[in-house]
Amino acid sequence: MPQVYDILVIGGGIVGLTTAIRLREAGVTVAVYDRGEFGREASWAGAGILPPGNPEHAVTPIDRLRATGSVDFPQLSAHLHESTGIDNGYRVNGGIEYLFADDEYSLELWAHEGIRFERIDDDRVPGATAYHVPDMAQVRNPRHLRALIAEADRLGIGLFPNMGIEAWHRVDGRVAGIELANGSRAGADQFLVAAGPWSERLLGPLDCQLGVHPIRGQILLLNAGSDAGPTRIAGKRYLVPRGDGLVLVGSTEEPEAGFAKQTTPSGLEDLRTFANRILPELATATVAGAWAGLRPGSPDGLPFLGNVPGYDNVFVATGHGRAGVQLSPGTARFLADRLLGRPTSIPHDAFALDRKPSVPARPAFRS
Template sequence: MGHLTVVVGAGVVGLLSALRLAEVGRQVIILEMGQTGREASWAGGGIVSPLYPWRYSPAVTALAHWSQDFYPQLGRALAEQTGIDPQVYETGLYWLDLDDEDEALAWAQREGRPLRRVPMAQAMAAVPSLGEGFSRAIFMQGVANVRNPRLLQALRGALMQLPNVTLLEQCPVEGFLQQGSRVVGVRTAQGDMHAEQVVVAAGAWSAELLATLGLALPVKPMKGQMILFKCAEGFLPSMVLAKRRYAIPRRDGHILVGSTLEDVSFDKTPTEDALASLKATAVELLPGLADAEVVKHWAGLRPGSPDGVPYIGQVPGHEGLWLNCGHFRNGLVLAPASCQLLADLMLQRSPCVDPAPYAPAGRL
């Protein structure tokens, strides 16, 4: 069977982890409890930056910066390979009326990021659809958003082109196969599967899975709701963020507005309260949305983790078991670096970023 790796979870992190391993010839089986990429990866907004990057630890920043630099080439490569363009769209991002503007600017100077104060009149001129009620703006150029449902389709397409990849959907993993302390496969609804390595990339569901080994992984579901408007192309030339909410333009005039942060376990039913709240935010940010059609309203479950620092690496005392999970609000942002790092560690290559902050050792 060669060197077989089972990847649990077909979200952006599972798919990209599988792709990085399969590209170098590893035999990979991806197991997904539902449909490919229909959980948090599909539900997110796809801003290729943490919402407030200066509020995170250097561990998150390191993965974010590597990924931001890598996204344009990832988008091009996937479009060429599959004919599906993930639309990595560089619009820049305006933050309005921030409480911690000084910290943001100090962080940008320290990290060498292109973030600067902009006179409000200049922001209004750049984004004519903006509401009146704002007094201060900072802008970071070059920030992109990715059309995440297309990114997931493209990743799936790229994997399906490879002869050494199998994807099994509707195949929940119920536990692990062990030989002594070593993990040698998984128990699934469709039978046992043996593997040399198992990668858990199951997002908000990762902790439930590791609990079957008696491991306490502090990852839990955090619900977020979003709405999607259809507007004319060019209605919103840049992403905007104010009062903990954001608006993201797609190339074709769709605009996403998000999001809530709710601690309600695994319930992802969209609620009327959230819809009303998101609509109110949308109109406050962009008054023209008052007359726009709400195309969709949905919810997803983020894999909440302490300080948003993901778990990437081998689980000590459980040889053969690897993690790439717990990305909280930044799974789409951090996926390229996280999956590169995981592959580097599994293939014993020199790691793309310092792996120490993400190591499961001492964190479980």
């Protein structure tokens, strides 16, 4: 007889795995299913930029979620290193943000949360004012994902890669289980859909349409030979130097590409031009790689975190767009509380699936 778990998570990206670990730590039994290998989609592809934050003084729910990640990441990284032996590459290398006139909200946000920043003389980006943000951090996504998988395994979470969920098994109008591609079924008390941009397809049969869609992002990896210093962010483009001489250059934002995950010559050329303009010394850097990932976009830029209307045992965690890494610890805390029926520090309606459409959320986090 296959084991019946308390909670079954569909999707083994950073959101599904981090939430599964938090749930397991609370004492419930958890299984995670993925249609491919764990953590090989957007969660693997991301740049891992972690902006600083202060949850106590964050003004909006999304800022609170981001700031929670900023506070949790150092502890989570140390814990994962100790328990799995895998160093996820978390480090505070500082950042330089080039702000244009319509980015002024960042200054308010930093001031509200007491984040350290200082205006500096740097005219590499015409029309922008440069600020040094010393507490900006980063994590190396592939390493972080490996650590999460190892930790999930260590905690006894049921891990089922290469097992895609094809359909829901319903009994008396309630979801009782899932059906796999090979025709077998698995049951659980509660379900969490964390399937990135593919969540929309899974939710359709439950009469739930959120408008979650893929937004392709391309990354170019350069080898500069030595540490290129702080992270540099200008609008949607950035340079993320790893300490070992590698520099990630990101990232395009291409919703029109749909689920096509390949890089394009024009996208990569655009990134190379940006890199050379911001740091001319990168002109001699060799190309070490390139890839693309599909961010889960939502219509208003906010994630969907809550239960599916009409199905009180089916929850959703997706739509994190450009910020799923930095939002993953806060998301895991919020959803673990929701699934376990505990009070949440953020109101339920902030990220509810049936929230009223509003103006697009301000881009209070970027990557």
